[in-house]
Amino acid sequence: MNEHLLKILIVGDGNVGKSSFVHRYVNGQFNKTYKMTMGVDYSVKVLLWSDKEKVRLQIWDIAGQERFISMNRIYYKGALGCVVMFDVTSSASFLSCCHWKRDLDNKAMLPNGDSIPCILLANKCDLAQRVVFADSIDRFSKANGFVNWMEVSVKENKNIGEAMRRLVQQILSIQ
Numbered sequence: 208m209n210e211h212l213l214k215i216l217i218v219g220d221g222n223v224g225k226s227s228f229v230h231r232y233v234n235g236q237f238n239k240t241y242k243m244t245m246g247v248d249y250s251v252k253v254l255l256w257s258d259k260e261k262v263r264l265q266i267w268d269i270a271g272q273e274r275f276i277s278m279n280r281i282y283y284k285g286a287l288g289c290v291v292m293f294d295v296t297s298s299a300s301f302l303s304c305c306h307w308k309r310d311l312d313n314k315a316m317l318p319n320g321d322s323i324p325c326i327l328l329a330n331k332c333d334l335a336q337r338v339v340f341a342d343s344i345d346r347f348s349k350a351n352g353f354v355n356w357m358e359v360s361v362k363e364n365k366n367i368g369e370a371m372r373r374l375v376q377q378i379l380s381i382q
């Protein structure tokens with residue numbers, strides 16, 4: 208069996224749901240009070256991609272270091288894919304995605320010099336007090352070179368696996 212090791216980054220402002228997302232995806236749980244320890248850490252998830260291929264995801268969450276906005280290059284080193292996340296009830300977190308994407312493109316690239324595949328995730332779509340809507344997300348996603356965007360709710364387990372599958376699919380298609 209062929210095994211791919213893929214380093215994936217999760218970035219975005221504090222409180223948008225990054226740690227919850229990783230926890231949900233890796234452990235299948237949502238816990239309201241869950242908070243990862245401070246500092247860069249990674250979680251591992253293994254996917255049986257096909258009968259010939261296995262994918263080992265190394266998922267790096269920047270929990271607790273969002274205040275730096277500009278992350279250390281070490282964090283980006285060797286990354287093959289990225290999730291930029293915002294909270295649909297916070298327009299500030301949506302605006303920040305521009306900085307997160309720029310920081311990523313400045314510090315990480317594929318061995319051939321291309322930017323790494325990046326998916327934009329609009330989290331907390333279960334909440335009624337939403338202020339960021341599909342038309343502006345779609346425009347922003349296209350204008351800033353995201354491979355795709357999706358609405359997710361970590362709380363309701365909506366589109367979590369699907370979003371990661373799309374990102375992995377994109378990464379493998381250019382390997």
Ligand code: GDP
Pocket residue numbers: 220221222223224225226227228238239240241242270271330331332333334359360361362363
């Ligand atoms: P991080 O700082 O980006 O890692 O965000 P956290 O994972 O710590 O989540 C911040 C807060 O948002 C926590 O109280 C979570 O329970 C909550 N949260 C995360 N995802 C969702 C979601 O999809 N819907 C709702 N309603 N709350 C969420």
